[in-house]
Amino acid sequence: MTEPYAVAVPKGYRVGVWEVREPLATGAFGSVYAARRTGESTELPRTAALKFLPTGTATPRRLTHLRELIEREIELYRRLKHPRLVRMYETLTVDDPDRPELDGATVLVLERAKGSLSALLAATPRPEAGPALLAQICEGLAQLHGAGWVHGDLKPANVLLMDDGSVRLADFNMAAELEGTHAYTPAFSTPDYTPPELLWTEIGERGRRIRPSADVWAFGVLAHLVLTDSFPLPGATPAARRDAAATYARGTDELRLSPELPDDWRRIISACLTRTHQDRVSGETLLRRVEAAAGAGHRAFRLPRLRPARHLRRTSLAAITTAAATALAALAYGISVWADGARGSGGSGSGASANVSAAAYGASELRTDRGIPPAYRLLIVETAHDCDQKDVTPVLIAAMLKVESDFDPDLADPANDEYGIARWTPRVLRWWMNEDGTPGETVPQPPFPPAESIPAMGRYLCWIAPRLHEDLPGDRRVLIATAYRRSYRTVNAAGGVPPDVRAYADRIAHYLKEYTPPDRNPP
Amino acid sequence: MYSIIVVPPPTTEDERDRSQIRLAPGERLTFGRSAPDNGLHIAHDGVSRRAGEITAQGAFWVLSNFSRAQTYVVENPEGAGEHVKVAPGRLDAPIPFEFSRIVLPAAGDLLPLQVWAPRHDYLSGSGGLDGATTAPAFSVDRTKRYFAVLAALCEPRLRGTPHAPLPTVDQVADRLRPTWPAASRTSVQWNIDYLAVKLRLKPGPESADTGPRLNGKKESLVSLALRFDLVREDDLGVLAGPPGRVTP
Numbered sequence: 001m002t003e004p005y006a007v008a009v010p011k012g013y014r015v016g017v018w019e020v021r022e023p024l025a026t027g028a029f030g031s032v033y034a035a036r037r038t039g040e041s042t043e044l045p046r047t048a049a050l051k052f053l054p055t056g057t058a059t060p061r062r063l064t065h066l067r068e069l070i071e072r073e074i075e076l077y078r079r080l081k082h083p084r085l086v087r088m089y090e091t092l093t094v095d096d097p098d099r100p101e102l103d104g105a106t107v108l109v110l111e112r113a114k115g116s117l118s119a120l121l122a123a124t125p126r127p128e129a130g131p132a133l134l135a136q137i138c139e140g141l142a143q144l145h146g147a148g149w150v151h152g153d154l155k156p157a158n159v160l161l162m163d164d165g166s167v168r169l170a171d172f173n174m175a176a177e178l179e180g181t182h183a184y185t186p187a188f189s190t191p192d193y194t195p196p197e198l199l200w201t202e203i204g205e206r207g208r209r210i211r212p213s214a215d216v217w218a219f220g221v222l223a224h225l226v227l228t229d230s231f232p233l234p235g236a237t238p239a240a241r242r243d244a245a246a247t248y249a250r251g252t253d254e255l256r257l258s259p260e261l262p263d264d265w266r267r268i269i270s271a272c273l274t275r276t277h278q279d280r281v282s283g284e285t286l287l288r289r290v291e292a293a294a295g296a297g298h299r300a301f302r303l304p305r306l307r308p309a310r311h312l313r314r315t316s317l318a319a320i321t322t323a324a325a326t327a328l329a330a331l332a333y334g335i336s337v338w339a340d341g342a343r344g345s346g347g348s349g350s351g352a353s354a355n356v357s358a359a360a361y362g363a364s365e366l367r368t369d370r371g372i373p374p375a376y377r378l379l380i381v382e383t384a385h386d387c388d389q390k391d392v393t394p395v396l397i398a399a400m401l402k403v404e405s406d407f408d409p410d411l412a413d414p415a416n417d418e419y420g421i422a423r424w425t426p427r428v429l430r431w432w433m434n435e436d437g438t439p440g441e442t443v444p445q446p447p448f449p450p451a452e453s454i455p456a457m458g459r460y461l462c463w464i465a466p467r468l469h470e471d472l473p474g475d476r477r478v479l480i481a482t483a484y485r486r487s488y489r490t491v492n493a494a495g496g497v498p499p500d501v502r503a504y505a506d507r508i509a510h511y512l513k514e515y516t517p518p519d520r521n522p523p
Numbered sequence: 524m525y526s527i528i529v530v531p532p533p534t535t536e537d538e539r540d541r542s543q544i545r546l547a548p549g550e551r552l553t554f555g556r557s558a559p560d561n562g563l564h565i566a567h568d569g570v571s572r573r574a575g576e577i578t579a580q581g582a583f584w585v586l587s588n589f590s591r592a593q594t595y596v597v598e599n600p601e602g603a604g605e606h607v608k609v610a611p612g613r614l615d616a617p618i619p620f621e622f623s624r625i626v627l628p629a630a631g632d633l634l635p636l637q638v639w640a641p642r643h644d645y646l647s648g649s650g651g652l653d654g655a656t657t658a659p660a661f662s663v664d665r666t667k668r669y670f671a672v673l674a675a676l677c678e679p680r681l682r683g684t685p686h687a688p689l690p691t692v693d694q695v696a697d698r699l700r701p702t703w704p705a706a707s708r709t710s711v712q713w714n715i716d717y718l719a720v721k722l723r724l725k726p727g728p729e730s731a732d733t734g735p736r737l738n739g740k741k742e743s744l745v746s747l748a749l750r751f752d753l754v755r756e757d758d759l760g761v762l763a764g765p766p767g768r769v770t771p
Contacts, residue, residue: 068750199524200642200723239644243548243581246524250547 007031007052007105015107016092017041018050025116025157030054034112044089044109051108052094054101069173070106076172077108080147083435084140086160086170087111113160113168117226121156125229131265133159134223135294136167138287139435141219144169145212145283151175152210154218155193156225176210191238192231193218196249197277199242213277216286220272223290227265228258232273249275264293291434292441366394367515373407376421379454386455387462391476397458399511400481403504409450420448422457432456432463457484464488472496481508524548527579528720530637531563532627546579553577554636555589565636569629578615582642585615586625597638598624601668621664622717641721661722661753669721670754671699671761672714676745677754678762689741702763718744722753 007030013020021034030053037046053070077088092107117137120127127133137159144151151158152174160168174188189198195217201208224232232255233248235241247253255273257266268289271281281289359374362381366372372380380401384394404423405411411418417425429448430440433456448456461480467488468479473496482501483491490498497505525545529552544563546552554563555574565574575595576587588595588609599605599620609616621643625636644662663670675695679687690698692711699706718724724743748754 196524200526239581246526246547247549249524250549252549 007054007102009033009050009052009102013102014038015050015094016090016109017044018048018092018109020050024049032110035109045112047112048089049110049112051110052102053106053108055093055104055106072175073172074108076149076175080144080149082140082143082147083166084136084143084168086113086168110170111162111168113170114163115161116157117159117161117167117222118156120161121226121229126227129165130226131290131294133161133167134219134226135287135290137169137222138219138283138290140167140169141215142283142287144175145215149175149177150210150212151215151218153188153190153193154215154222155190156222159222191242193221194242194245195277196245196275199246211277212283213280216272216280216283217277219286220269223265223272224257224261224269227262228260230258232257232269251275262293264289268293288441362394364517366398367517370514372398372402372515376401376407376450376454379450383455383458387458387465389462389465391465391480392458392461393477395512395515396461396477396481397454398515399477399508400457400484401454402511402515403481403507409453410447412446419446420453421450422448422453424448424453424456429453429456432460435459460484468492475509475512477512478505478509481505525579526582526640526642527577527584528639528641529563529577530639532565532634532636546577546584548579548581551576551578565627565634567629567632567634569632570627570634574627575625577638580617582644583617583619583640584638585617587614587616588612593628596626598626600624621667639717639720641717661751663721663753665758665761668699668703668710669714669718670758671703672711673718673744673748674754674758674761675699676715676741677748678759680745680749681754681756681759689745698762702761715741715744722747 009020009023009031011020011022015035017037017039018035019038021036024032024034026032030051032049032051035048035050037044037048055067055070074088074091081087087110089109089111092109094102094105094107096103117133137154140159141151141154151169151172153171154169158169158171160170162168195214198208198210198214221232224230231241233241233244234256235244244253248255255270257269261269268281268286271289272286274280359377360368361374361377365384366377366381376398380397381394384392384397401407401421405421407421409421411420411423413419413423417427419426426443426446430443433440433444433452435455461484464480464483465476468476468483469492472479472491478497479491482497482505485501485504486498525547527546529544529546531542531544544552552562553560553573553576554565555561555572556565556567556570557572558564560573571590571593573589575589578585578587586595586597586609588611590611592611594611595609597607597609597618597620600622602620605620607616607618607620618638618640621640623638623640625638627634627636642662643664645664663673672695675698676689678698679690692708692715696706696708696711699711719740722744724740724747
């Protein structure tokens with residue numbers, strides 16, 4: 001960090017409600033500072049990372065491309081909200097004529113991370129948690145690709161590690177939305193992570209064409225680096241490695257991966273680092289294989305599907321950490337290096353106040369006085385928010401959990417082969433257990449803790465909702481719930497609630513009413 | 524993925540059609556009089572059967588001199604006489620220039636064989652060289668003539684309105700003459716062609732066409748250069764003298 005900061009911001013400087021603290025990093029296009037919130041806010045977290053981009057008027061006409069890069073990044077943050085992508089809370093513009101070097105600078109207020117993967121690798125080469133980290137990075141890529149974007153600059157410095165041990169992708173200056181099979185990104189790249197077809201590629205006036213397979217190549221390089229502390233292509237300098245990549249891609253040389261790599265990872269990395277983009281493994285298949293390889297202890301489920309940034313908008317940080325820790329207590333899973341920190345910050349000291357907040361979580365959408373266990377409110381509300389179907393609401397999920405199991409996380413009904421708070425049948429759960437929609441490698445074994453059961457239920461409901469015929473009579477939410485019991489085809493065929501689940505449907509309808517806040521009940 | 528371009532010496536008939544040979548890192552090209560033995564056939568009696576070999580090494584290239592008696596001189600045309608001598612029998616001599624002209628002495632004639640190394644890297648702004656820094660894909664040498672040509676092309680738009688008409692090749696030559704007395708229509712055009720290679724400009728749909736397409740090439744170069752800030756207002760200093768002669 002010896003290089004001068006692209007934007008120098010003095011400690012204590014105020015932007016909006018934020019007070020700038022120490023510098024965190026500087027990149028090719030701007031500088032990132034830690035910041036703490038000074039005013040009261042129910043929507044913003046206490047700390048954040050402020051990314052200052054020099055868009056000020058002191059530099060007329062010099063930064064055309066920079067402005068474009070920033071717009072790209074903001075656009076992506078606005079449009080994509082996924083658990084593996086860093087969140088943006090707001091954007092600000094510095095208005096300070098007394099400081100011409102800062103005046104007009106764009107400030108992105110981003111989720112504060114604990115550190116970056118490059119810092120972790122510098123401190124601990126070949127981290128024990130490597131495979132688990134890679135699985136999450138791969139998830140992030142799958143989420144981006146799934147939403148129709150290409151990252152374009154995946155590398156350790158752009159992978160952030162959060163306090164809870166989870167991973168988020170950041171730095172979307174190069175990201176681009178796909179137009180058909182490819183996207184146009186600005187002509188910038190990081191040599192060691194650039195696929196051979198983009199080395200010295202032709203560049204049109206819109207920038208260079210890039211495909212999702214470019215991210216897959218970068219992932220292969222990154223995985224090799226994380227697992228073996230070396231680059232996959234030989235050479236002491238980036239220029240030598242770039243030539244090695246070019247030689248390899250021409251077919252005059254073979255890929256020689258580190259002998260330290262376990263076999264499954266060797267196969268995965270080889271599938272990423274193919275000579276041509278056509279042969280490269282797709283993001284989806286890659287994710288499946290990476291998850292299988294990260295396997296042992298990873299089981300079907302990865303880090304919990306919690307969405308800190310969105311929670312933060314609604315409640316305080318302490319409440320979240322604690323609520324998250326509570327909800328996750330059942331998951332005997334954590335990335336060894338990081339999980340301790342997460343547990344520490346969510347310690348019992350703040351328990352009392354945190355429980356109060358957890359009990360009121362999502363109060364505007366879900367009544368707080370009808371016996372819904374506070375520990376599950378966050379999961380219920382956030383699971384519903386993850387689904388873009390208007391009928392899949394916190395109230396629906398809460399009513400279903402009530403009727404299915406009376407919120408009993410330990411429910412076991414071997415006679416009907418149903419387990420857990422959402423009464424999942426293992427062979428059905430298999431299809432909904434993964435957040436990205438891929439089925440599990442094997443049929444999962446109970447117990448199914450709420451942090452797994454509830455999001456899986458949300459995904460299934462979200463899939464059902466658009467498949468029910470438009471013209472079915474009755475409350476859509478009740479129909480969705482009965483389809484969860486009996487499949488959407490049965491409900492469509494029956495033209496409404498099938499007779500054998502009428503009692504179930506009545507109970508759902510009862511709790512839908514019960515849990516809806518008074519001002520939300522339909523007239 | 525090529526990094527080196529070899530432009531064969533002109534022959535009398537096909538002056539215009541000088542096909543370029545592109546080499547990727549690690550690729551070799553032998554040249555000499557004997558057609559079957561060489562990648563590049565030089566039909567001149569004064570040239571050895573196997574005269575030499577050019578090998579692309581990453582962004583630069585190396586030259587082997589296979590002749591028994593003749594020393595080859597590799598000149599930097601923009602280097603004010605800067606050159607490298609490659610003695611007979613010398614193998615793999617590294618050549619550091621971005622443009623070079625190998626002068627092959629051939630029975631009284633001097634045959635120029637041009638070799639371009641458009642992938643030479645130059646330090647850009649704040650970026651380091653560690654391979655982990657996001658770097659622009661373009662790397663231009665601001666001391667080269669091609670940069671002056673690019674600056675002259677961009678000047679009206681940097682100083683005036685965004686849609687100012689581009690200067691013609693002749694206007695560019697006039698604009699550059701105070702600092703580059705030898706500037707001519709041909710030399711400016713050569714630099715424009717080189718810039719299109721250097722900046723990896725995507726050839727237009729009718730790229731085979733020459734004459735009338737030149738305007739499109741200039742237009743693309745300028746829009747790329749301005750879009751990626753290859754030329755900024757303060758770079759116009761390379762065009763010594765006041766502006767004004769460019770405005771139509």
